[in-house]
Amino acid sequence: MENPSVILFYSTNYAIWTKNVLQKLHIEHKMASVPRHLSSECGYCVMIQNQDKEKIIQILHQNGIEYDRIESLIGLS
Amino acid sequence: MLSPKAKVVYFDNPATSFPKPEIVVDAIAQCMKEIGGNPGRSGHRMSMEAGEQIFFTREVLSDFFGVQNPMKVIFCSNATDALNLAIQGLAYQGGHAITSSMEHNSTIRPLYELEKQGKIRLSIIPCSSEGLLSCGHLENAITKQTSMVVINHSSNAFGTEQPIQKIGEICKNRGIAFIVDSAQSAGILPLNMAKDNISILAFSGHKGLYGPMGTGGLIIADDFNHKKIRPLKFGGTGSLSDKIEQPDFLPDCFESGTLNVPGVAGLRAGILFIKEKGLACIRKHKEDLVAYFLKKARAAVPGFLTYIPDSSIKTGIISFNIQGFLCSEIANALSEEYNIMSRQGLHCSPLAHKSMGTFPHGTVRFGFSIFNTKEECDLAIESLQEITQKKGKK
Ligand SMILES: Cc1ncc(COP(=O)(O)O)c(C=O)c1O
Numbered sequence: 313m314e315n316p317s318v319i320l321f322y323s324t325n326y327a328i329w330t331k332n333v334l335q336k337l338h339i340e341h342k343m344a345s346v347p348r349h350l351s352s353e354c355g356y357c358v359m360i361q362n363q364d365k366e367k368i369i370q371i372l373h374q375n376g377i378e379y380d381r382i383e384s385l386i387g388l389s
Numbered sequence: 390m391l392s393p394k395a396k397v398v399y400f401d402n403p404a405t406s407f408p409k410p411e412i413v414v415d416a417i418a419q420c421m422k423e424i425g426g427n428p429g430r431s432g433h434r435m436s437m438e439a440g441e442q443i444f445f446t447r448e449v450l451s452d453f454f455g456v457q458n459p460m461k462v463i464f465c466s467n468a469t470d471a472l473n474l475a476i477q478g479l480a481y482q483g484g485h486a487i488t489s490s491m492e493h494n495s496t497i498r499p500l501y502e503l504e505k506q507g508k509i510r511l512s513i514i515p516c517s518s519e520g521l522l523s524c525g526h527l528e529n530a531i532t533k534q535t536s537m538v539v540i541n542h543s544s545n546a547f548g549t550e551q552p553i554q555k556i557g558e559i560c561k562n563r564g565i566a567f568i569v570d571s572a573q574s575a576g577i578l579p580l581n582m583a584k585d586n587i588s589i590l591a592f593s594g595h596k597g598l599y600g601p602m603g604t605g606g607l608i609i610a611d612d613f614n615h616k617k618i619r620p621l622k623f624g625g626t627g628s629l630s631d632k633i634e635q636p637d638f639l640p641d642c643f644e645s646g647t648l649n650v651p652g653v654a655g656l657r658a659g660i661l662f663i664k665e666k667g668l669a670c671i672r673k674h675k676e677d678l679v680a681y682f683l684k685k686a687r688a689a690v691p692g693f694l695t696y697i698p699d700s701s702i703k704t705g706i707i708s709f710n711i712q713g714f715l716c717s718e719i720a721n722a723l724s725e726e727y728n729i730m731s732r733q734g735l736h737c738s739p740l741a742h743k744s745m746g747t748f749p750h751g752t753v754r755f756g757f758s759i760f761n762t763k764e765e766c767d768l769a770i771e772s773l774q775e776i777t778q779k780k781g782k783k
Contacts, residue, residue, distance in 0.1 A: 323429065356436075
């Protein structure tokens with residue numbers, strides 16, 4: 313991904329829920345291990361294109377999917 | 390003497406359904422062979438795939454029971470486990486609980502224990518001779534302190550159906566939590582959390598939903614705040630690993646410990662099997678078998694006794710006795726001499742048998758599944774005939 317951001321969740325149950333919703337809507341995304349510098353969670357997060365962020369926030373909201381926060385990874389790799 | 394090759398007739402489906410559909414067995418095997426990870430614990434692909442198995446089943450279950458948020462589906466190891474979580478989880482605040490005399494011990498025992506410990510006050514409302522709870526009696530029993538009403542949708546001992554929608558309406562209008570035990574009705578009777586005004590539904594995965602043993606769960610209504618329920622188990626969830634506090638969000642707050650992933654995958658296949666058949670078709674099959682069996686048994690087996698009007702049997706259960714026999718004699722002879730599996734006695738429901746006048750001896754119970762046939766009913770009737778004739782000759 314060129315301009316990646318990650319959605320962090322309190323629980324991987326919500327990460328998988330998000331993956332399935334984004335998949336159905338054909339929105340680019342990838343499951344990834346939680347970057348250690350961002351969180352001490354042991355599970356995974358959903359990586360998205362930074363430019364899709366606003367659209368995805370709306371989708372999460374519409375589906376009632378709770379998430380912790382969205383962090384940009386630009387410039388970190 | 391019974392030939393080891395004699396066909397097995399399995400009529401103990403209310404205890405657990407058998408056989409399981411092929412797709413259930415295949416889903417479990419596939420999960421065990423190919424999806425070996427622990428869901429939610431690790432960041433690798435196999436862990437995620439296991440997590441997806443769980444998620445897909447949550448989606449199927451929430452859709453099946455009319456709940457929008459799949460995270461409101463909590464996996465437990467059976468209906469008893471789920472009922473204990475709901476009942477004990479709500480009771481920590483005290484108050485007054487109401488239940489009926491048609492309950493299974495998985496409801497009555499936790500309630501009775503809480504009452505014994507002085508944590509709640511309990512009212513058990515007697516049901517009619519047809520096993521029905523009167524809404525008037527329920528309304529009279531409700532007090533300002535009433536915090537929960539727990540009702541068995543369908544009796545495991547007699548196959549009767551409670552008017553849950555009306556009971557739910559009464560509870561909803563008064564802000565009382567309504568817990569439904571769907572162990573015997575899920576997969577047979579229509580159930581919709583929203584339409585039926587249910588706050589919390591406990592289900593068994595291994596009976597009418599055709600999943601494997603070791604599966605079951607709770608479904609919490611979209612408009613019911615899960616924080617009113619206190620977890621019974623505390624421990625690892627894979628989430629908030631930096632904290633020693635139990636998470637308070639769904640479903641993690643109630644799902645400490647590794648889930649039965651192959652079982653949950655099998656349960657999803659069971660529900661897909663039911664959806665394909667259609668509840669109406671499953672019900673019709675059972676009703677046909679009940680009508681067929683009762684008509685023939687009454688004509689052919691002297692002293693054949695049932696206890697409720699035939700029209701009150703809603704879930705394919707026949708509870709009977711034969712005059713001059715103990716129910717244990719019948720069930721033992723059926724198993725040992727004819728390879729027919731049934732359950733005799735009180736079916737973990739002493740109060741239900743008291744309500745119907747069959748306590749303390751109980752009844753023989755046949756419970757049909759989608760896989761039972763009229764030929765099996767014929768075989769059972771011939772066997773019962775022989776059993777009665779043999780005793781007559783002695
Ligand atoms: C009405 C009812 N409730 C609860 C249960 C308990 O179910 P489980 O065996 O899944 O714990 C049963 C099982 O027979 C039942 O019939």
